[in-house]
Amino acid sequence: MSNSIIKPQKGISRRSVLQGMGAAAGTGLALQAMPGFVRYSQAATSEPVKIGLQLHRTGIGASYGRWYERVTAAAVKVINDGGGINGRPVEVIVEDDGTDPKRGAEVVEKFATQHKVDVAYGTLFSHVVIGSAPRAGELKLPYVVVSEGHHVASGKLNRYVFQPGITDVRSQVIAMAPWISKNLGKKVTMIFPDFAFGHDHRDYFSEAIKAQGGQVAGLIAIPPTESSFTRYLPQISSDTEVLYHVMVGPAVLTFVKELGQFFGSSRPQIFGFIDSLEAVDLATPQLEFLEDTYFWEGNPRYAQKDQTEYDKFYREMVGVDANGASTSDQKDISTYSHMFGCWESLFAIKQAMEASGYEGQTPKDKQGFIEAMEAIQKFDEGREHPQGDKIFNGKNHQCYGHQNISKVTGGRLEVVHRTAIEDGLYEVSADYTTMSL
């Protein structure tokens, strides 16, 4: 599979940058007066900062990958239009990991040895992250993941791995468990994919609901490659008050449809992670039964009444309309709940590189970058962080933010509750900073 490159806008070559710098020399004002001119002039070098995007372009994560690539391109454009990182343009090199852990590790290796990127970033599925992270550590390549699993935060990986753009599952579920037990019910049956990401749900939501005085009536684990689900549904005991579902991959639509067929109108309360419906149109026939059910959303797919100007800006830049579909194709539904993580991670990389005065790929620069990232304590809500403010823990390399609980109302997802950052905090036991660099 050939790789592709997201280049700085306007096809700026080194020569054209040098020419531009020459022309603008001594005329600082002229730079301000030329809108769109990229100001790389203060950089010690005009060589681009190379970021390797490890992408689920194919395989079961492809619908996320499509959007992760678009969001990355949009964020890179914003960064480059604003002068790049430390005055250097950003260039993104894309490699497909096929949503496959083995290929994931190969991609990381390719980034380090062949493309010689400054940072690898991007991948989502937890098994790919877990498969790739050890190689990134061995190659001493900073590896910024846009996953959700608890693998980074748990301390299971290594010092080179960060998750600054999206909260981990453990934090998500403990933030929402009190709301679920208070508003929907205390007896929960869980349906989750049978791999690391699903196991985080199983372990930490079970723990959280028990802490609320609730109980788990059943745990239904489904292999991630499964394409049919009806056979699992009889395991849902009849006294279940809340059905908690989280599924991933290409079969998610089949899953929700079969859930609807099975229950009809006589269903328990249903709380789903939007993962079960990412990239799927809510208006698809047979999904009407989802009306009045609830979903977790990292970032609300439908523009809300109190939409921030930052969400508006971000939505426009990544080409998503108020209903969460691509502005160029109504049928192309975004993975809005997760993909903001790419945008925010890139700005976190920028922030750390600027704080450390990152210049190139020397061990000192890399060390400086990692320590600068670890020193970050919070991200303020803004254009760089449209999903909301976050705090960042330098010890376990994980950020913590707000979660949204949305209700399906009239075929739209309306946010009914937004958790506070504190709701999702847990005692952090991991400390990557004690590992050597």
Place this chain on the structure above:
Amino acid sequence: MDLGPFLLLATLEGLLQAAVLTLTALGLSLVFGVMRIVNVAHGEFYMLGAVIAWWTASLLSSNPAAGFFLALVISPLLVGAIAYACERLILKRLEYDPEATIVATIGMLYVIQQTVLIAYGPDAHPVEAPFFFRVQFPWFGYSGYNLFVIAAAIALLGLCWYILTKTRLGLIMRATQFDRETAQAFGIPIGKVYGYVFAAGAMLAAIAAVLIVPIRQAHYLMGLDPLLLSFIVVIIGGLGSLRGTVIAALIIGLSDGIISVFFSPTLAKMISTLLVALVLVFKPQGLFGARAR
């Protein structure tokens, strides 16, 4: 849920599985029976059938029923044509050498899969069912379309049985299978028969895929499971035996449905694989297969 309703749902799921599996496995079995070719690309013809069904149905997306039934005609025809071309261009030139054809069909598997990936993309796309109603049992609901798939598969099997046993076409196929040289001596154009049989095998997989795609979506990686299950069915039933294929598909489909519901789908897969091993040890020709002559 009580045992009765549990068993009912398991049986329905098993029958659905068996229905689709019978058609797919029959295609594989037919190709092996007549041509003595192990078609490793069979699952990809199934996938291709689903993808073409999506493409056809999206041309007529305003009317799901029209789109679906158009797909039911166009998809098998196109898949048949592609399979025919593959047979003429590749397998014929290898003179149906057993080892070479295995490698060639593995190659076809990857070429078809990657071509679909490039042309159709890596996402799963749904095809809307021609009609949708829920059959509400007292304990759970079941899709009426699933029941239609079971009925349609039974009808198609009947048609296959009729063609194979009662028509001249079937006679020619059976003659070719029975003794290639003698059939040729009686003026049967063996080459043509092989081409058509290979196409027909692929078409059966494509029909199965069109029937299932409103339930399971079209995805470029969907060919692997039906290939494995078809092999399991064909080995248990006996290669080239229509009766064996149907009975083995029923056994595998129903046991898969029932074991999956009562225990776990992984256990169901393990048991079917174990069955294959047992059949290979104790009755290598399969339950209904003829001994090699």
